[in-house]
Amino acid sequence: MRIAVTTPTGNVGRHVVTALVRAGVRPRVLLRDPGRLAPDIRDEVDAVQVDQYEPDSVAAATAGIDALFWVDPPAEGTDPLADYARATDSVVRAVTGNGIGRVVFQSSVGAEKRHGAGEIDGLARTETALDGLGIDVTHLRCGYFFTNLEFQLDALRAGTLQVILPLDLPMAWVAPRDIAEVAAARLLSPGWSGRCVQGVHGAADLTWRQVADILTAATGRRIGVERITDDAMRAQLQGVGMSDGLVEAVLGMSTGLREDFAPEQPRTVRTTTPTTLAAWAYDTLRPQITDASS
Template identity: 90%
Template sequence: MRIAVTTPTGNVGRHVVAALVRAGVRPRVLLRDPDRLSPEIRDEVDAVQVDQYDADAVAAATEGVDALFWVDPPSDGEDPLADYGRATGSVVRAVTGNGIGRVVFQSSVGAEKREGAGEIDGLAHTETALDGLGIDVTHLRCGYFFTNLELQLDALRAGAPLQVILPLDLPMAWVAPRDIAEVAAARLLSRDWSGRCVQAVHGAADLTWHQVADILTAATGRRIGVERISDDAMRSQLHQVGMSDGLVEAVLGMSTGLREDFVPEQLRTVRTTTPTTLAAWAYDHLRPLLADAPRSEA
């Protein structure tokens, strides 16, 4: 089977590539900068330099491919949904032009809303476009990535609390990117499914932010708190790090769009539950990143 993988150096993509290599597949990997591939993986893949927003380049890079793992590239522009639309155009062009009959798409919990969830609306647009192609497609509706905590790493090192705009007692799915990759690789390699499929990837447990803070405190050995701030306060913080107005609203929308009466289309079952716990991830990954930081006396 000839399999192509996008974002092969990302939080999920790098694990997809490794899983395929372990399975005996030599994947074709699409990325802007092949030098970003780890040295140990370069000889195990066929790397193609490509911009996912360039539909012609993506089509050329996926010629002869049987199955595709597609991740919409992150947007840093003024109009993120327009960027998602461009990425969607690229994957549609590649699938239709090359007769690719099998796609695994990294989507998100919340895409089932179809609108009103910020950047997630862009993933919903890609889902809809792929559904219209009459191919075998699996949409991975992923929970909140553990690795998103690294976005507040400087604050954690300084002993500051995590800051969020969601209710602190609202449970949500938390998931390890490596677990998402394992599901993606299994879907890419399996021939026992067909048609349109939705596969939620909810991680090991639904957690509130209060529970997250307690788990991180125990796993890292340092006191980690959490506080809810206003939407405007978060908006101001995002502007301060250089985000455009459009990007700020798209990022905020991923939280504000899911905090009122949202229920995922697929509930937690053995099919949607993956093994890695937040405690295990925090001990293995977050604790070393905080090891050299001064401890808070709070």
């Protein structure tokens, strides 16, 4: 089976690549800068330089491919949903032009709403487009990435996280490595066909209060959490240089899911993955916090 992987240096993609290599597959990896690949993986893959926003380039890079792991690249302009639409055009062109019959798409919890969830609406658009192609496609509806906490290292060192979600609202938290294992298994498995939706919910649903307690225990420093207003968060995001469009898209991922929302896939053995936040925080987050203060 000839498999292509997008975002092969990302939080999920790099683990998809190594899982496939361990399975005996030599994947084709698509990225803007092949030099960013880890030195030990470069001889195990076929790297193709490509911009995922350019449909013709993506189609050329995926010629001869049987299965594709697709991740919409991070929005880079002032209109995130327009960027997602461009990425969707690219994957549709690649699939239809090359007869790719199998796609695993990294989506998100909340994409089932289709509208009203900020940046997640862009993922919903990609889902809908892939559904219309009549191929075998699995949408991975992933929970909140543990690695998102790495964007808040300064706040963690200061001891307080600020969020706009209710502090006692449970939600799925997941390790990117676990998402990759599910993705690789789906790419390699012949046991499914048609349109599938696979929740990837991590080891447990957690509230922000529980997260703060887990991080406190894992890092050895007191970490609290407080809820702030939407406008206060909006001002923070604008303060770091985000455009108004990007600010609203980021906020929408929280505001669109905080009331009257439940994931389409309930937590079951199929959606639960093994890595706990406590284990990840001890191994990955603790060194980043303690090393900076030592």
